[in-house]
Amino acid sequence: MPQALIASRDGDVTRDVYRKRGTPGLQNAQVVPTIFESMTGLLVTRSDRVDRFIRPYAVNEAEDNQNKDTDLGKFWAFYWDRDDAFIDWYETAEKAKGIKDPLAPGTMSTPYWQAQLPTLWKTISNRGPGNFEPSPWLPIRWAQHQVKEFDAAPVLGYLHRPIKASMQDENGKRLKPALQAKALQAAWVQALDTLPEGQKPVRVFYDSTNNPEAEIALNNALHDLNKDGHGLELGNVEEGYDIGRRLGNTGVSGALVEINLATIASYKDGGVSAVVYAGTDGSLTVQMVRPPDEARKAKNSQNRGADPFTYGSPTGGAPAE
Structure with a gap:
């Protein structure tokens, strides 16, 4: 796996939404929260794995995930189709366990997604340089524009x-x-x-x-x-x-x-x-x-401005000229 996004969300309001059925909810009153609302994200990457498992096999395709003539377009459509199907699958499975009104997660689980991949692999061409072998963590080749986007991303630490x-x-x-x-x-x-x-x-x-x-x-x-x-x-x-x-x-x-x-x-x-x-x-x-x-900070500024933490925000900076 070349990179992983680790995210979390917590707080009194968040927990109230997902509380166990029958337990008391938040009271309509002005109080200091027990747990303050927070949402965090951390993208961790391994550039050595990109160099080894992705870069040598990247294909030169247009940046168009809607084109189903390409493996990327097929992958994109397949992912969202399976994500929608997961909701029905999950809720049916939970109801079978006796849960009356199950609430599916915001995205499909890893085991479910990886179990769907053999169906995708029957449809892709896998044409490109080198002998790329699709895997559950790298289902298809990356395109050159994806590699360029990875290279342009700032290294924050x-x-x-x-x-x-x-x-x-x-x-x-x-x-x-x-x-x-x-x-x-x-x-x-x-x-x-x-x-x-x-x-x-x-x-x-x-x-x-x-x-x-x-x-x-x-x-x-x-x-x-x-x-x-x-x-x-x-x-x-x-x-x-x-x-x-x-x-x-x-x-x-x-x-x-x-x-x-x-x-x-x-x-x-x-x-x-x-x-x-x-x-x-x-x-x-x-x-x-x-x-x-x-030297790395200087490279960051070329693509994400002087402060990469505010880049893209309404008051954030722009890349250096």
Whole structure:
């Protein structure tokens, strides 16, 4: 897979729409939300996979997804036909389970979609350079204009391998505070090793919402690592960013909110950003976000203006002349 879009949405209003039948809904009153509305998106890519699995096999076709004489046009029509069919399939399956008024997801599931692909493959020509083998993750060849669009997309940062620290012992019991800090400290050191030599984070994003133990563990871990007086301090407003206090409870979006804000901070202000987020199993994960170099930023500006984060918005910039 060359790229994946990870998206999340949460909030009191969102949860009210999808609440379990029979449970009380939101009251018509002016109150501070329990979970603030949030919507996040993160597009992660692997350019090496594009170079290996896509670029050598790209075809030179017009940018027209409505032309059913091309594999791209066939793919486009087939996708939306199957997406519509999924709604009926899903609701029928849910009713068979006894659910009275099932609500289908906004798009079809991956297993359903991939199960449809053999039907598509019977209709495509697969003509083009090289020996391209269609797969569930790359059903057809890309067109050259798609490759050019990929190349023009800005690189906003580099997401390093996440390091997970369990906060439980071998019996599933919660670790005591001192051991939590020690486990998180070890994960932090491992996360540092994923960075290029000599680099370290200049800020950290974390979330204390409903998890004060995590903040205590992080604070103690960083204090123990701060041997030379140049380490991060959560109490420094320019180094420690608790999104729970600064933004509020963002629910399941919390980790993506942290990563996205870290990406923006590193891109605009420089330096590596660390993020620490909790898992549903009570674990804590440490991950580093590294900004692109100046040469890459200059290339970004050619296609997305001086600020790629506002490009395309009503007040956003335009590409450099």
